[in-house]
Each structure stands twice: as structure tokens, then as C-alpha cells.
Amino acid sequence: MNAIQILGLSKEYGRRRVVDALELTVPAGELFALLGVNGAGKSTTIKMLSCLTVPTQGDARIMGRSVRTDSYRAKEILAVSPQETAIAPNLTVRENLELMAGIYAQPKERVAEVTARLGLEEWAGRRARTLSGGWQRRLSIAMALVSRPEVLFLDEPTLGLDVLARRELWSVIRGLKGHTAIILTTHYLEEAESLADRIGIMVSGRLRAVGTAEELKALAGCENFEDAFVALAGEGAAS
């Protein structure tokens, strides 16, 4: 079954078209990475898919539920971990997770499960604002997982983290593959190459190329993924 079906999705701000007639299908359990330079339209796409922004044209279906006409039901099965760390800083780690469990009517045991799964037990009683950036990101992702989402949007989940913290989060994200459909946006090419089943490259609001890392390298005629990305997302590619 398709977890996400994007049908001619567009977004305009005034006269500026930020996302242009996007078409994409993501099967259940797949991790799909969305790459692009700044302003390519990645975050706006995530916002439309997570019902935070109303599309100007087109539609998207989350497990068959339209983000335009059935957004309430779509929101029941999706979760988002925004680009900025989205936690309640004055609550403890446990209280943050309990808040999400309360909002999605999950049993208390789910909090303990997610705490253990994300390795947060040691920090459970600490106020979220006292955690390091890496642990705050981990908590932010944990909060998205409490509701057992069928579709998860991770917007730049490792932005600003050091190499070790990033690698730790990669293993967390890898653990989610197969159970949950994930759309991940990132600027780190090695992250996409390492984690994603398929990768899409956005240029000026359009999806320029979609495929596995190997397929994209072959398409661009390049040996490594960074060169392939530059070839596909660079100015020459846009013309």
C-alpha cells in the first residue's frame, strides 16, 4: 500500500511558486530522502504533507486520507519532527512524552517503551532545556514516535549536531525503517545515501530526479553521490 501519494501538489506565496506540481508515491515502510539546495521547496513540501500549510493546488493522500479535505484524520496517523527542536523546555523528558501520549490517547506504557527505545531512561527526569542539542533532537524524534505514526516526517533531524550525535540518531532512524514510512529532508548527502531507500532531488520546487543512490549516480554519470547531486541539483541541471 502507498503511505504517501502526492498528486500535483503546488504552493504559491504571492506570485512566487515554491513547490510546483509535485508528483510522488512513497510505499509503506519506505524511507524517502528529499534533497535540494536552500529554497528548493523541501520544507514547504513537508509542511503541506503534515497539514501545516494549505496547498495552493493539487492534493496529497496520507494512507488514503487527503491533506486538503480530510486533514483531521490524516493528522491522526502522521507525526512530524520539525527542523527546529520542538519540545516543551520546562517539562521533563518524561513529561514531554506523556504530553504527546495524552494528545494521541496512547497508554502510559507507550511512554516507557519509547523512552527505552530511544535510550532516554537516564534523562527521563531532567528538564528538556537542560539537555544537550543531540539529546533534545532525540527527544524531539521520540515525541513524534509516541503516537505510533504510520507516516513520519523528519525535517533536517541532524542539523547542527556533531558527528557522534548524528551517527547515534542515524541508528535510531534506521531502526524505524520498515515499520513506518518516513520522509526525511537533509542537507547532509551522506545521511541520505546511508539511510534512504530512495532519494528525490528537488530543484526550484520541482522534483528533478528520483531513485536509489546508485540509480542517481548512474543517471548523472558520476562516481560519487556528492558529484551526482551537484550535477542534478546545480544550475546547469535547472536550465
Place this chain on the structure above:
Amino acid sequence: MRTLAFAKRNGKELFRDPLTLFFGLGFPLVLLVMMTVIQNNIPVHIFELNTLAPGIALFGLTFLALFAGLLLAKDRSTAFLARLTASPMTASDFLLGYLLPMLPMAVGQSVICLGAAVALGLPLSWNLLAVVASLVPSALLFIALGLLCGTMFNDRQVGGMCGAILTNVTAWLAGIWFDLSLMGERFKAFVYLLPFAHGADGARAALAGDWAALPGHLLWVSVWAAALMALAVWLFRRRLVER
């Protein structure tokens, strides 16, 4: 369930902030003691405890607007609200979640203020309970004003609007510090179109046991509170999803 979970979070945010506790509970007490000292030295009718205490209790509630507005505006400026907006929470869930933890705070604030007034010489009577109840519509009014400001402005602007302007407007237009008749009949008629003087008069009527005057004042404040809350919900719903 969603509303209660969110209300619980907001309550924790409020009660863990020492500034909230000082301004919400301590500042009105300072004013009450100060005005009573003035009254003891230069007797003025409006500073007599049976007139002053209900007014100060009302004035203390203005800080609820500041707390509600700041909490909402700060949430709006972070990705935390975006996360919750992507959940099945509705605009009503959000605003009720902000409102509910404010109500026990409002009641606690009124009880502490009136308790201090009793310690300063206000006679203890059952009517004090009626004063606390009569201040609930005013509490809702100030919370609604705060939520409206928090929906429209950023946290710095909310600080100015609710912290400086609203507290002064309430202080002047509720007839707490001076008899509104001193400003002339036209001004007084205008002021009584607004809810603040009705809030103070309602609390004074409850303390005096003037049950005939009480419902009119409460109704006036309640209509304003309901209208402002409806406006806040409408505006918040529009801003919840970017168009």
C-alpha cells in the same frame, strides 16, 4: 483528553515560572498593603478595605492576560506549536488548554488577596466566597484578552500590550483608584460600556451582599468575555494553518 493533556502542560509551565507566581500572587498583595497604609494615614472612601479589596482582587486578574498571552505567543514562536498543530488538536483544544490551568490560579489569587484583606481588617463573612465566584467572569475576560493578544502578537508585543497597557487601562477604567464620577458623566457612561468597572462593581456588590445589583454586572462582563473568547478562537483557527 487532548485538552486536559495540553492544559496539564500549560499549568506546569505557569507554576514553574517564579515571575508568574510573584506577579500573580505577590504584587496585588503589595498594592493592597500600600493602599491600606495610605488609608490609615489619609482616610479616603475608595481605599476603605470593603471597596479596595474587591478592586485589587480584580486588578490582580489582569496579570492572567499577561501570562496567557506570553505563553501562547512564545509557543507560536517555536516549533513546539507546529508539532502540536500537526496533531489532531483543534483550535478549541488549544485555547481551552491554555484557559483551564488559569482558572485555579485566578481563584487562588482572589482567595489570597481577600485573605490578606481579612488580615488587614476586612470582616470575615460568607460573602467573601461570593466575591471569589463573582470574579470568575472577569478572570475569563482577562484570559480571553491575553489569548487574543497572544494569537495576534509576538511575546515582546504581548508584554507591552498586556503587561503595561492592559494593567493601566484596568486600573484607571475599573474605578479602583478613584471614583469614576470625578471624570464626569460622559466619561463614566463610556467606561460602563466596557467590562472593567462592572467587574469591580460586581465584586463589591457581592461583598456587600447586594444580590440585586450583582447579576447585571456579571452578565455584562460575561458577554464581553464570551465575545472576546469567540474572537480569539476564530483568529487562532485562521492562524493555525498557514494559507
